[in-house]
Amino acid sequence: MSDFAADKSHPRYQSLLMRHRLEMAAKAGMLADSALIAHGRGEAYDYLLGETTIPSAHDATMEALAHLQNADSAVISLNGNAIALAGKELMQLASLLKIPVEVNIFYRTPERMKALLNHLYEIRDTNRLDVEILGENPDAKIPGLEGPRAKCCESGIYNSDVILVPLEDGDRCEALVAMGKVVLVIDLNPLSRSAKMGSVTIVDELSRVAENLLSGAMQKIIRTPRTDYDNNNILQSAIDHITSSFSS
Amino acid sequence: MSDFAADKSHPRYQSLLMRHRLEMAAKAGMLADSALIAHGRGEAYDYLLGETTIPSAHDATMEALAHLQNADSAVISLNGNAIALAGKELMQLASLLKIPVEVNIFYRTPERMKALLNHLYEIRDTNRLDVEILGENPDAKIPGLEGPRAKCCESGIYNSDVILVPLEDGDRCEALVAMGKVVLVIDLNPLSRSAKMGSVTIVDELSRVAENLLSGAMQKIIRTPRTDYDNNNILQSAIDHITSSFSS
Secondary structure (H helix, E strand, C coil): CCCCCCCCCCCCHHHHHHHHHHHHHHHCCCCCCCHHHHHHHHHHHHHHHCCCCCHHHHHHHHHHHHHHHHCCCEEEEECHHHHHHHHHHHHHHHHHHCCCEEECCCCCCHHHHHHHHHHHHHHHHHCCCCCCEECCCCCEECCCCCHHHHEECHHHHHCCCEEEEECCCHHHHHHHHHCCCEEEEECCCCCCHHHHHCCEEECCCHHHHHHHHHHHHHCCCCCCCCCCCCHHHHHHHHHHHHHHHHHC | CCCCCCCCCCCCHHHHHHHHHHHHHHHCCCCCCCHHHHHHHHHHHHHHHCCCCCHHHHHHHHHHHHHHHHCCCEEEEECHHHHHHHHHHHHHHHHHHCCCEEECCCCCCHHHHHHHHHHHHHHHHHCCCCCCEECCCCCEECCCCCHHHHEECHHHHHCCCEEEEECCCHHHHHHHHHCCCEEEEECCCCCCHHHHHCCEEECCCHHHHHHHHHHHHHCCCCCCCCCCCCHHHHHHHHHHHHHHHHHC
């Protein structure tokens, strides 16, 4: 990423950096054709959020962290866009929490899986992280899904009780919820099926969420999940924020 | 585009078709890296509009048509995404209105210009259209812009009194307005600089706008532009529509 030349003082530096990371990942064969379009949809919602972590999203992030810290068997599911945008930070988080990551992509091809896994191995080695990277040899299936997108690892996604799914497709999110898991969703569109389906939904941009989870985990204060947590309230707060951005 | 296999009865057929057209154009070298991301932003706003032409957008479309029909020297400016999404329909419109089109792209490279011009020549020949296609040999500059993006043709954009700019960048839109032209903007984001800057802004998806302009032009009823037209009212109506989609 060393050829990214934008000035850090540019008001949209972070957004331009994320766009650059996506374009680099596309060139490296890590992404499906639709990945850049999906990123653009995210950009539009982030623009409406003011490209900032709103208070309700920060609350949701801390609640998600509590679930990850208190799980019997947590896992971070990683797809192409998640790895491109925040692969390093999510690997650091997994290392701190001592949980595995699992590469799990919607359009699974051997070439893309290899490019993504190699990129994660490189992150692990460069940063000397102790993280189990799953996904290469799936040996289980998510019930209710068809074809390659059902594939997963028994010791990772399949047996997890808590799963963090950044930028997840609605169908798969629904299937994971149906398995009885606590599903932690990161999605910029508060109206999406994934957002509505999640146990805890963080309406925020992935690289900001990853940084917030990471700095929360580094404090080593372990909270327990709240019993009165209301995901619909959190979504409504994001909707209210977006709506108000149209009238200002 | 013959390998597009989605079922026409799919509720999101049109959106999937547009995505497919973009992906094909990207493969043909017609688009800049950022084009797919820009399309994704458009998809998000179109989703909020309900993927439909709202009444105020239809009014704006008919007002834009009146300006094109009453111009001394109108032109349609075409960039990569516009050509990919509605190249044929915009060429048919230009033919009906007897006005030129001009290829004018933000990231101008000889390779992209050639790919886009060849695609337009093919559309012209296949559909036996009588349209002047400008842009290959720019001989003028838009005042206030720097570098290759200032380039334009004297007999096209430079001397036009009315210009249709689908999916135009805010800076260039501003520069065209500063030249005293009537600038007809097509943009799905009612908050964008282009949208605010336009003389007549159509907040609608490009392929739907092109179809509406085409069917309006085919009726051969020539209206004159309204003297009491208020672009801000039209934008507010789009904003109200989007805001209401969050509360339903």
